[in-house]
Amino acid sequence: MARILSIDYGKKRTGLAVTDPLQLIAGGLATVSTSGLFDFLQEYISREEVERIVIGEPRQPNGQPSENLARVQQFVNRWRKAVPQIPIELYDERFTSVLAHQAMLDGGLRKKARQDKALVDEISATILLQDYMRSRK
Numbered sequence: 638m639a640r641i642l643s644i645d646y647g648k649k650r651t652g653l654a655v656t657d658p659l660q661l662i663a664g665g666l667a668t669v670s671t672s673g674l675f676d677f678l679q680e681y682i683s684r685e686e687v688e689r690i691v692i693g694e695p696r697q698p699n700g701q702p703s704e705n706l707a708r709v710q711q712f713v714n715r716w717r718k719a720v721p722q723i724p725i726e727l728y729d730e731r732f733t734s735v736l737a738h739q740a741m742l743d744g745g746l747r748k749k750a751r752q753d754k755a756l757v758d759e760i761s762a763t764i765l766l767q768d769y770m771r772s773r774k
Contacts, residue, residue, distance in 0.1 A: 639688035643766035645758050646709050652758030654766045663766040668755035687723055691769045693730025728769050
């Protein structure tokens with residue numbers, strides 16, 4: 638089996654998570670500059686077999702699109718044109734950042750670590766991927 642990769646796409650930084658090859662466990666991969674995301678992903682898929690990509694669909698709590706949705710759609714369209722053999726799908730990401738902060742609190746991380754936005758993005762991508770995997774079972 639191949640991995641599933643998830644993206645918590647942000648204006649400046651993007652969190653990434655990935656499953657193990659058997660798709661049993663999701664774990665944080667990295668947080669990268671959004672401007673370098675495409676190149677990072679192309680380099681990653683040249684080394685690792687990736688079955689699909691799941692990208693967070695940013696929506697407000699009431700279900701309306703958030704301001705970041707247009708940027709996400711642009712990235713999705715670019716990916717589909719450049720790498721059509723690896724499907725990319727949108728998945729509701731509402732509350733992943735809140736859950737990431739809660740996981741950091743529950744994990745006993747100090748305030749300084751909880752303020753690390755790159756870590757929050759990576760944890761958000763992991764939560765997104767775990768939720769996606771759970772929804773497929």
